[in-house]
Amino acid sequence: MARVFIDGEAGTTGLQIRERLAGRSDIDLVRIDSAHRKDPEARRAAFAEADVAILCLPDAAAREAAAFAADLPVRIIDASSAHRVAEGWAYGFAELTADARARIAAAQRVSNPGCYATGAIALLAPLVAAGLIAPEEDLTINAVSGYSGGGKELIAEFKTGEAPDFFVYALGQSHKHLPEIVAHARLTGRPVFAPSVGRFAQGMVVQVPLHLHGRTVAGLTDALRAHYDAASFVRVRGAGDYAGRVVPTALNGSNFIDLSVHGDDARGGVLVAVLDNLGKGASGAAVQNLNLMIGADEGLGL
Ligand SMILES: NC(=O)C1=CN([C@@H]2O[C@H](COP(=O)(O)OP(=O)(O)OC[C@H]3O[C@@H](n4cnc5c(N)ncnc54)[C@H](OP(=O)(O)O)[C@@H]3O)[C@@H](O)[C@H]2O)C=CC1
Numbered sequence: 001m002a003r004v005f006i007d008g009e010a011g012t013t014g015l016q017i018r019e020r021l022a023g024r025s026d027i028d029l030v031r032i033d034s035a036h037r038k039d040p041e042a043r044r045a046a047f048a049e050a051d052v053a054i055l056c057l058p059d060a061a062a063r064e065a066a067a068f069a070a071d072l073p074v075r076i077i078d079a080s081s082a083h084r085v086a087e088g089w090a091y092g093f094a095e096l097t098a099d100a101r102a103r104i105a106a107a108q109r110v111s112n113p114g115c116y117a118t119g120a121i122a123l124l125a126p127l128v129a130a131g132l133i134a135p136e137e138d139l140t141i142n143a144v145s146g147y148s149g150g151g152k153e154l155i156a157e158f159k160t161g162e163a164p165d166f167f168v169y170a171l172g173q174s175h176k177h178l179p180e181i182v183a184h185a186r187l188t189g190r191p192v193f194a195p196s197v198g199r200f201a202q203g204m205v206v207q208v209p210l211h212l213h214g215r216t217v218a219g220l221t222d223a224l225r226a227h228y229d230a231a232s233f234v235r236v237r238g239a240g241d242y243a244g245r246v247v248p249t250a251l252n253g254s255n256f257i258d259l260s261v262h263g264d265d266a267r268g269g270v271l272v273a274v275l276d277n278l279g280k281g282a283s284g285a286a287v288q289n290l291n292l293m294i295g296a297d298e299g300l301g302l
């Protein structure tokens with residue numbers, strides 16, 4: 001039986017992790033009274049009791065939590081962006097490399113990827129590794145997310161009707177997912193990133209438009225297929241599966257991410273990832289990592 005503490009269990013990501021763990025006989029949830037959820041003493045006691053703590057907190061609180069736990073045996077999965085390129089933390093993307101699963105399973109500290117970063121890295125890393133994208137290539141990433149990606153505050157803005165139906169944001173090129181995209185896709189250049197949010201609760205499309213310069217849609221698709229051949233939750237689709245429309249909500253509620261390459265060999269292409277920002281982009285990935293860490297079936301509860 002693994003004792004698991006979800007720090008921030010009342011938040012968007014925390015609640016979804018709790019739902020995915022509900023009914024598991026191999027997991028015993030360590031909980032603190034919600035009135036004390038931000039009390040450092042109560043949280044420290046929970047860390048001391050748990051085998052694994054999942055941090056579903058803003059970055060500053062996640063850093064504080066990691067410091068509380070520094071001298072405790074508890075293992076940590078951090079859903080925030082505080083430790084995604086930090087020394088000593090395994091990057092929690094099980095399908096990314098041949099040894100990722102084993103590294104996560106053995107790790108004391110695991111950092112869950114960001115939602116946009118999951119899509120971008122899933123597309124770019126295998127193509128860089130295969131030599132089809134040069135590490136220094138000029139890349140752009142466009143993405144749209146459901147509003148739950150912005151946590152409780154953004155959800156409230158959409159629920160009150162205060163938010164517009166669609167907006168593009170973070171155009172100043174300091175989005176918090178860029179460092180992990182560069183590091184884990186093994187780029188030497190920095191992509192230009194333009195994320196956006198629409199009036200739908202969850203779901204996401206990440207696009208990388210590419211001038212093909214001799215590369216082909218089939219060649220890029222085959223390279224992705226070869227990389228994710230044995231992947232549990234990453235699927236490579238053909239452009240024809242989409243009938244001309246890619247829908248961000250298509251995988252809501254699941255832990256899958258679907259990758260595809262669209263375009264025309266003579267005119268240009270677009271790499272596309274579809275995922276649930278709260279599934280493979282957050283809570284689903286956290287549960288997948290937890291399963292690996294405690295030796296459970298990787299897909300249990302997903
Ligand atoms: N939403 C998403 O799609 C994704 C989110 N993430 C990341 O996961 C983390 C959590 O995000 P999300 O669930 O969306 O955020 P929310 O704002 O929905 O939830 C955060 C929770 O943390 C609690 N909290 C804040 N400060 C503290 C503290 N000092 N001690 C204990 N609890 C605290 C909040 O309490 P209160 O209830 O009082 O507000 C809230 O319940 C973030 O780092 C986010 O970037 C990662 C991938 C995707």
Ligand SMILES: CC(=O)N[C@@H](CCC(=O)OP(=O)(O)O)C(=O)O
Nearest residue numbers: 080081114115116145149150197
């Ligand atoms: C729509 C929206 O606001 N999205 C968030 C990212 C959500 C996410 O992935 O958070 P982490 O970085 O903690 O993983 C943003 O752009 O900051």
